[in-house]
Amino acid sequence: MNDTLAQEDLLGLWRTMVRIRAFEECVQAEARAGRVPGHVHLSLGQEAVAAGVSFHLERDDVITTTHRGHGHAIAKGVDATAMMAEILGRANGCCGGKGGSMHIADAEHGLLSANGIVGANAPLAVGAALSARQLGERRIAVAWIGDGASNQGAVFESLNLAAAFALPCLFVIEDNGYGEYTPRASVTGTDDLAARIRGFGLPASHIDGSDIFAVEAAARTAIARIREGEGPAAIVAEVVRFSGHFEGDTQTYRPSEEVAAARRERDPLSRFRRRVLEAGWLDAATLDAIAAAARNEMAAAAMAAHEAPSPPAETLLRDVSGEV
Numbered sequence: 001m002n003d004t005l006a007q008e009d010l011l012g013l014w015r016t017m018v019r020i021r022a023f024e025e026c027v028q029a030e031a032r033a034g035r036v037p038g039h040v041h042l043s044l045g046q047e048a049v050a051a052g053v054s055f056h057l058e059r060d061d062v063i064t065t066t067h068r069g070h071g072h073a074i075a076k077g078v079d080a081t082a083m084m085a086e087i088l089g090r091a092n093g094c095c096g097g098k099g100g101s102m103h104i105a106d107a108e109h110g111l112l113s114a115n116g117i118v119g120a121n122a123p124l125a126v127g128a129a130l131s132a133r134q135l136g137e138r139r140i141a142v143a144w145i146g147d148g149a150s151n152q153g154a155v156f157e158s159l160n161l162a163a164a165f166a167l168p169c170l171f172v173i174e175d176n177g178y179g180e181y182t183p184r185a186s187v188t189g190t191d192d193l194a195a196r197i198r199g200f201g202l203p204a205s206h207i208d209g210s211d212i213f214a215v216e217a218a219a220r221t222a223i224a225r226i227r228e229g230e231g232p233a234a235i236v237a238e239v240v241r242f243s244g245h246f247e248g249d250t251q252t253y254r255p256s257e258e259v260a261a262a263r264r265e266r267d268p269l270s271r272f273r274r275r276v277l278e279a280g281w282l283d284a285a286t287l288d289a290i291a292a293a294a295r296n297e298m299a300a301a302a303m304a305a306h307e308a309p310s311p312p313a314e315t316l317l318r319d320v321s322g323e324v
């Protein structure tokens with residue numbers, strides 16, 4: 001136990017991180033075997049941000065996420081088996097197998113949508129925050145944003161309106177240093193994304209997103225402020241994307257040592273494990289058992305998806321705009 005987190009909290013953070021890691025390693029294997037229709041974008045290496053922020057979210061809170069949103073969805077409570085079926089295009093997927101990785105939605109667990117249009121989910125979160133305010137409901141909205149997306153006009157407008165209207169909205173910028181194959185520094189006028197956000201009139205912290213304790217603490221402060229009705233807040237979390245932009249990306253634009261070093265030094269799971277074992281907060285056998293259970297859960301999810309049917313052809317035009 002540390003000063004602020006009980007043992008069950010620490011176990012919960014670990015469980016969320018290893019479930020995300022196991023889920024995405026399974027998706028990676030499925031993609032490599034050619035069983036995933038379309039692209040998948042993995043968040044391997046970024047798990048601590050999803051787990052640490054979502055630790056402070058409640059079921060009624062809502063999120064909008066990006067093309068790289070599996071971890072955000074799992075951490076928010078979306079069923080991993082339904083997500084796996086969705087990614088593999090099965091009828092029992094959480095969107096009937098017709099949305100796939102980039103369009104996962106599950107309103108019951110507060111995932112309004114993933115989004116393939118970079119930056120487009122930010123105004124949706126602001127709209128959800130405005131509706132919570134107008135309806136007098138306590139929920140908050142979270143916009144997950146990449147460093148590339150943080151240069152989009154739609155994101156600037158979202159930050160501005162959230163600040164102007166003091167809306168209950170959290171912006172989480174996961175700065176993994178790349179937008180597709182382009183280094184952030186080559187297309188961004190400042191290295192200090194948090195300072196740029198503060199210019200819109202909301203507080204923004206800048207943290208090491210590989211350290212779940214830093215993420216948890218920043219989220220605690222930001223979300224407490226939002227729930228108190230004091231307006232929006234932002235967190236800029238520096239992370240390393242272990243995988244390519246999409247699964248199959250050959251990453252020729254990036255030195256291989258960059259990823260190898262990050263896996264050695266900035267793996268959020270190894271860092272957590274080292275810290276809690278050194279401090280004597282948790283024991284290795286418990287951590288290993290939780291990780292093994294997560295791997296079994298995700299292997300079973302993949303197996304179940306393999307056995308499930310594809311959506312029937314007659315449902316092709318159902319659930320889409322202009323439904324027939």
Ligand SMILES: Cc1ncc(C[n+]2csc(CCOP(=O)(O)OP(=O)(O)O)c2C)c(N)n1
Nearest residue numbers: 068116117118146147148149176178179180
């Ligand atoms: C409006 C728009 N422009 C461009 C693209 C192509 N695109 C897909 S992902 C991506 C990079 C996004 O980078 P970032 O926001 O940093 O997220 P990351 O992939 O690093 O998680 C781009 C440019 C798109 N999908 N939508």
Ligand SMILES: [Mg+2]
Nearest residue numbers: 146147178179
């Ligand atoms: Mg990025």
